[in-house]
Amino acid sequence: MGQLTQPPAAPATPPAVAASNAQPPAVPAVRPSTVPAAPGYPAYPQGMAYPAYPGGVSPYQAYNPYAAYMPYGVYPYANPWAVYYPMVVVPRRAPGETYALTVSWIVTIAGGLSIACGLLISILTFISILRGSNSLTSVDTFISFLIGPVVGGAFAIYYGIRGIQRKPSPRFALPNPLLFLGLTALVYIAAIAVWHLSTGPGSAFASLPLVVLSAALPSLTILSFATWRLHNPTSRRHVWMSFIYGSTLAILIALILNTIGEIVVLIFEISLEPRTVPSVNPSSPDNIQIIGALLLLSVVAPLVEEGVKPLGTVLSLWRLRSPASAFLMGLAAGCGFGIFESVSIYIGQGQADWVVVALERVGSSLLHGLGAGMGALGWYYLFRGKGVRLRWWRGFGCLAYALFQHGLFNGMALVTSLPGPVSTWLQQPVYIAQLPLYRASFLFFIFYAAILTVLVIVTGRLARTPRSPETAPPPASVPSAPSYPAATPVGSGAR
Amino acid sequence: MMTYPPNAPWNPYNPFMPPPAPVTSEEGPTQQPQRGLWPGRYTKITGIVIIAITAVAILAAALGPFLAMQVSPMTVPSGWQKVYDSNLQNTSDWTGDGGCNSTSSGLDVNGISGSADVCTYAANSNNVLTGNGFQLNLSLAPESKLQSPLAPVVQVTDSAGDGFYVAFDDTGNYILCPDANADCSTLGTAGIRDSTVAWHTDGYVANTLAIRYIPNQNTGSVLTLFVNGQEVTSHLVSADLSSGFSIAIGANGDSEALYTSATLYMSNN
Numbered sequence: 001m002g003q004l005t006q007p008p009a010a011p012a013t014p015p016a017v018a019a020s021n022a023q024p025p026a027v028p029a030v031r032p033s034t035v036p037a038a039p040g041y042p043a044y045p046q047g048m049a050y051p052a053y054p055g056g057v058s059p060y061q062a063y064n065p066y067a068a069y070m071p072y073g074v075y076p077y078a079n080p081w082a083v084y085y086p087m088v089v090v091p092r093r094a095p096g097e098t099y100a101l102t103v104s105w106i107v108t109i110a111g112g113l114s115i116a117c118g119l120l121i122s123i124l125t126f127i128s129i130l131r132g133s134n135s136l137t138s139v140d141t142f143i144s145f146l147i148g149p150v151v152g153g154a155f156a157i158y159y160g161i162r163g164i165q166r167k168p169s170p171r172f173a174l175p176n177p178l179l180f181l182g183l184t185a186l187v188y189i190a191a192i193a194v195w196h197l198s199t200g201p202g203s204a205f206a207s208l209p210l211v212v213l214s215a216a217l218p219s220l221t222i223l224s225f226a227t228w229r230l231h232n233p234t235s236r237r238h239v240w241m242s243f244i245y246g247s248t249l250a251i252l253i254a255l256i257l258n259t260i261g262e263i264v265v266l267i268f269e270i271s272l273e274p275r276t277v278p279s280v281n282p283s284s285p286d287n288i289q290i291i292g293a294l295l296l297l298s299v300v301a302p303l304v305e306e307g308v309k310p311l312g313t314v315l316s317l318w319r320l321r322s323p324a325s326a327f328l329m330g331l332a333a334g335c336g337f338g339i340f341e342s343v344s345i346y347i348g349q350g351q352a353d354w355v356v357v358a359l360e361r362v363g364s365s366l367l368h369g370l371g372a373g374m375g376a377l378g379w380y381y382l383f384r385g386k387g388v389r390l391r392w393w394r395g396f397g398c399l400a401y402a403l404f405q406h407g408l409f410n411g412m413a414l415v416t417s418l419p420g421p422v423s424t425w426l427q428q429p430v431y432i433a434q435l436p437l438y439r440a441s442f443l444f445f446i447f448y449a450a451i452l453t454v455l456v457i458v459t460g461r462l463a464r465t466p467r468s469p470e471t472a473p474p475p476a477s478v479p480s481a482p483s484y485p486a487a488t489p490v491g492s493g494a495r
Numbered sequence: 496m497m498t499y500p501p502n503a504p505w506n507p508y509n510p511f512m513p514p515p516a517p518v519t520s521e522e523g524p525t526q527q528p529q530r531g532l533w534p535g536r537y538t539k540i541t542g543i544v545i546i547a548i549t550a551v552a553i554l555a556a557a558l559g560p561f562l563a564m565q566v567s568p569m570t571v572p573s574g575w576q577k578v579y580d581s582n583l584q585n586t587s588d589w590t591g592d593g594g595c596n597s598t599s600s601g602l603d604v605n606g607i608s609g610s611a612d613v614c615t616y617a618a619n620s621n622n623v624l625t626g627n628g629f630q631l632n633l634s635l636a637p638e639s640k641l642q643s644p645l646a647p648v649v650q651v652t653d654s655a656g657d658g659f660y661v662a663f664d665d666t667g668n669y670i671l672c673p674d675a676n677a678d679c680s681t682l683g684t685a686g687i688r689d690s691t692v693a694w695h696t697d698g699y700v701a702n703t704l705a706i707r708y709i710p711n712q713n714t715g716s717v718l719t720l721f722v723n724g725q726e727v728t729s730h731l732v733s734a735d736l737s738s739g740f741s742i743a744i745g746a747n748g749d750s751e752a753l754y755t756s757a758t759l760y761m762s763n764n
Contacts, residue, residue, distance in 0.1 A: 135690040175533040175542035183549050190553040198560035200693035200725030206559030209552030351667040353697040429699045436699035
């Protein structure tokens with residue numbers, strides 16, 4: 001540790017400073033061990049410990065009121081001459097920090113709103129349950145809005161505050177995907193066994209944990225699989241926030257936009273075929289109704305859902321360092337979306353036969369997850385892919401894939417439900433012991449397998465993609481900044 | 496007092512301006528490829544918690560049937576006896592209009608457009624004393640055997656239309672209406688509108704229904720509804736079924752129900 005006898009060479013010392021104190025007194029330079037030296041730039045004294053004045057009497061006692069401006073040790077680059085100048089030095093934020101703070105504030109406020117809305121809907125549903133309802137749809141709605149918006153909102157507030165404090169977040173990791181896969185199999189075997197052993201499931205609340213797990217465990221399997229394949233590319237805060245966004249705000253936005261889409265399609269149908277009762281006879285729909293349904297399921301719904309799910313990732317794109325990070329964040333949002341959709345809307349409708357619906361939808365999080373992951377990847381290439389070969393092709397290609405995949409899946413669902421010899425054959429059952437599954441389900445299982453193959457290929461390629469070098473240094477618009485480390489690793493306590 | 500704006504450009508020649516803070520990162524250093532079931536403390540805790548939740552969920556689902564009242568279709572209050580039991584194949588015990596078809600598969604009832612259609616119990620009708628209490632057990636064919644959506648209806652009314660009815664749809668939604676003259680399908684009216692977890696919504700799985708009426712002069716008569724052997728709801732009804740009431744089964748409007756068996760128990764008292 002050396003001592004500086006004079007300040008660094010300053011060709012243009014501010015006049016006011018020069019007039020009053022041209023030569024500050026010598027102070028020892030104490031550099032905190034956590035802050036690396038700035039090459040080519042003289043080290044500032046850090047004011048950790050001033051030498052004792054001779055005789056133990058300070059000649060500057062009159063300046064005691066300004067001691068409050070000297071939080072040495074908190075600001076490693078505190079102005080050593082603050083004792084002489086009544087000057088408040090606000091530490092400058094690093095590039096991108098203001099943006100990160102803004103996002104953190106948005107997350108915190110959105111978390112609060114999410115809790116309020118979730119509690120409102122949960123209470124309304126709970127009143128119905130208290131009146132004696134033993135319906136899986138009611139209980140599912142109750143628990144979905146309790147876990148999704150309320151618990152998710154609480155996590156959002158926690159992570160938002162941590163973000164405001166600029167606390168680092170560890171890398172996102174999950175247990176081995178084989179563990180989740182095994183638990184998924186166990187849950188489904190147990191559910192099928194219980195279905196066979198009792199004519200009625202009893203209390204809906206008793207079935208609820210298994211219902212939630214039948215949707216959550218396949219999703220976590222996919223999330224864990226992608227995380228392991230991509231070698232944990234991003235932080236816990238990023239992934240969980242994206243997951244919660246997918247299971248709360250994304251669902252809400254998609255619900256609103258899908259409803260608007262339905263109205264538009266209905267107006268379109270009525271304009272082609274004026275009718276008084278806007279209803280579809282499922283046993284004999286006419287061509288315009290089929291076109292309307294196809295438009296709604298294969299165009300509007302994919303556009304809305306694949307457009308909404310990656311938005312959380314898009315908000316954080318400028319904080320990400322690799323396409324793998326964007327993909328994993330998008331995948332997490334899709335998994336959250338898939339779980340909420342399955343639990344709150346679909347599985348409960350099966351009532352005593354919920355396990356049949358859960359089996360048919362076992363790959364829904366794979367569909368939503370990969371779609372949202374590809375969407376996020378597409379936006380990453382479009383916004384952050386400078387220098388990447390075929391950047392625009394990759395960007396728009398990923399977005400198009402997400403839309404195509406979702407549209408094809410929904411289109412298949414529509415075609416298999418339309419009256420006709422093909423759908424009649426597809427609607428025949430295949431029994432697991434006595435539990436009936438439609439043949440059409442196996443068509444979707446094949447589709448899920450194809451999506452899984454794409455996931456394996458994409459994660460394999462992304463795992464080999466190096467991190468984008470242009471994301472690390474501060475922007476060139478900041479002139480002559482000292483060469484600090486590009487990004488401080490998590491755990492360094494960087495502000 | 497001087498204050499530097501936080502985002503002012505860095506001026507290396509101004510010794511009083513602090514340098515920018517280091518760029519924070521959300522991401523730590525690249526990890527080594529993970530190995531094992533749960534590498535690290537966080538993943539280990541996560542894994543153990545999820546295993547515990549799974550175990551509890553399986554246990555709850557297994558115990559679930561015991562947490563709700565399960566009633567065997569053959570179980571009736573003591574002192575009641577079986578007065579009718581039929582598989583309803585080619586039967587003439589139930590009469591009605593064109594929507595009431597007796598087939599080799601059972602009693603097939605088709606609701607007419609917009610309103611329900613029913614077949615009334617006609618066999619030994621003189622012996623049917625609903626006012627003493629009764630239980631009617633019904634078996635329904637799976638929806639896949641029907642041309643229209645499944646929506647069974649059971650009603651007990653007199654010639655004036657007084658009485659009650661119970662109606663289901665194929666998603667497990669039901670209405671228990673204590674006043675057959677009222678439209679209980681709209682909100683704000685009497686009766687119970689709900690759905691039940693006990694209903695099999697799969698088109699290849701059959702359902703059973705049971706309705707039990709126990710008269711009580713002091714506290715009001717109790718009507719209890721069972722689905723697939725599980726008690727769904729219980730409701731006090733004011734209707735006095737002492738005389739002139741008949742039992743009918745049918746289907747809601749634009750729907751169908753194929754009844755494959757019916758068993759009627761009545762009280763001797």
